[in-house]
Amino acid sequence: MDFFRCLARNKNFVGYMFILPSVCVLLFFEVLPLIASFFSSFLNFDILLSHITFVGTTNYFNVLQDDRFWNSLWNTLYFTLGTVPIQIILSLFVANVISNTNRLNVIFRTVYFLPVVCSMTVIALALMMLLDFNIGYVPALLRSGGIPVIDLFNSQTWAMPTIILISVYKSFGFSMIILIAALQGVPKYLYEAAEIDGAGSVTKFFKISLPSIAPTISFTVITSIIGSFQVFDQVYLTTKGGPLFHTETVVQYIYERAFMTNEMPFATANAFLLFILILIATLISMRISRRSEQAFSRE
């Protein structure tokens, strides 16, 4: 009992005890598996973890020599470069328009945020039902009006843009809500002072709103980039990587190698390369964000 009392007197110890459960969960379910999978990428083994042999960097060389890895990496970059700018610009625009709190804006916010709380499965299946070239409602409607129809999910050109739009529809509401909160935190007197100086709404947006919420924009950009590099469910549900691997992303490819063809060591090495890429992309975007934040604050 005295031991507990002694510990209880130490404020830091109590604080650490509060975060200990979360740290344990993170350690056992995130950090340790991460370390274990890193080491396993240097081994060769079957899915039942038998016949384990050390192969050094062979798995990494195999991945780097694989055409489908480079194809999936290009598709992932295409998806990221398509999704992130559209999502950020759209959410910034909508957030700016509906940031004032009134009844109508509350309704709009709810409507735009609704896809975020829906599962991707529901959204992807619903949009497939609507857009399916053969049995979808939208193509049927267009056909009845004599308008030519594109097979979006089977077109090598249009399949990826379609998946990008599905992703933006699903997740732009999340960025929007964060940006609305940031915009509402900008002091009103800055706008009033600008108005007295004769600034219009465009000037106010670029000279006051944007610099004030720059750190929040950085946050949304970084989380969007990380999320985009890990894209999987929308691809799996709509095209499964087709047609002809034109929508196959790195995570989709890792999933296929790990669980469909049971090539776990290859998949682990692939996953680690993706981890490094995400790390690099995040560091670059953090650096760019920091510079732009500094530039805005100087202005």
Place this chain on the structure above:
Amino acid sequence: MKRQLWKTLVIAVVCCMLIIPFAGCSGTSQPAAAPAEKPSASTAAPAAAKAPTTIVFWNGFGGSDRPVLESLVKKFNETHTDVQVKMEIMDWSVMYQKLTTSAASAQGPDFIVFGPENVATYANLGAIVPVDDFYETNMVDTSLFPAAFNQLIKYKGHYIGIPMNYFSHALFYNKDLAKKAGLDPENPPKTFDEMADWAVKMTDSKNGQYGLGIPVGWVHIPQIMWAFGGDVIDYTNKTSMLDKPESVKAMQWVSDLYQKGVAPAPNSDFTKMFAAGKLGMDYDGPWNTPQFKLAKVNYGVTLMPAGPVKQVTFAAGLSYHLTKKGSSNPETKAAFYKFVQWWFQKDVQKEWAIKIGFPPIRTDLENDPDLIAANPDLKVFMASSKIGQPWLVGIVNSQKILTDVFTKTFDEILLNKADVEKTLSQGSAEMDKILATER
């Protein structure tokens, strides 16, 4: 003092919070540590001999077949006091994913059901084990199995599975669309030429209506190759046959049809298209019947038309497989054998066949009037079994071949109008590389 006590209490609570999950973890990893009051696992101890042995069964029957299977398992559980089957139904792809990870940790099901293309893969890994003793003790009359099962349930000279269901491909055709195209719906195509002719006539591209569905991801194109006298794999020597003249001729026939615009994109949802009246013909299995009936399509079903060399179709079946975990306990194994023996009984097979529309796994039920009266389509599917053959039997890397070779090669030809002979030759070289690891 009170504050001190409160802090002590908080520390104690946090400690408890930490202990509970770990206690939970250790509890599940040591099921046999303490004698349970009500044994629920397959590791029922001799001390609880009177309690039933519970065996865990995983499968992916999540469609219209789900309630039928559930009711049959329930019936088994109600009529057997010594064995209880605990069934877990999940998506097939989820099941394969969970199976591999659970097998690695000696957890998961005692027995499972899956298709023939997976048998070699999981048998090679040791996730499923031979069941020779089931056949040695004559627990079922194997002479009643459809012929295709001779290959399907064997791997490397051992019996590896016990038949669960049986299916074959037949040609579904929309009678209304046929009539609209000026064709006789009571006289469906009997040859490939007639089928191609029907496909052209039933196509109405302006209204998004196609004549024939030719999927790429599975057995559909290889089965056309069989009809032309070719194949995809020489199973004896484990070499590719994709580049053989017969296979090239078959692929050219498919490509020509596709370029004529009579077939929708290879990755379309053909079942839904047929159900929506947007597809004239679809060669596929009996699992489509409930959906077509639900959509009230006026359809007919006939034997797969004869190709230039032979009349052939795809026929295979899912089998029950004992897992490594299930075989580790003699009681579990005996319970599994008892269940599969019950499954082979005539009345069970009749109920299963009538309710889900699949042919039974007993050939002595082929002409059963109850079956035909309940589901006339069954007659065609049972007759199809006589011209049916399985595929990818004994191939360990079947999934890799499906995605890396078939889908890629066939998509390249159909979507990119690639040269048939050259592309099949490249695909063949790829497949030989994969098969070389199995020779």
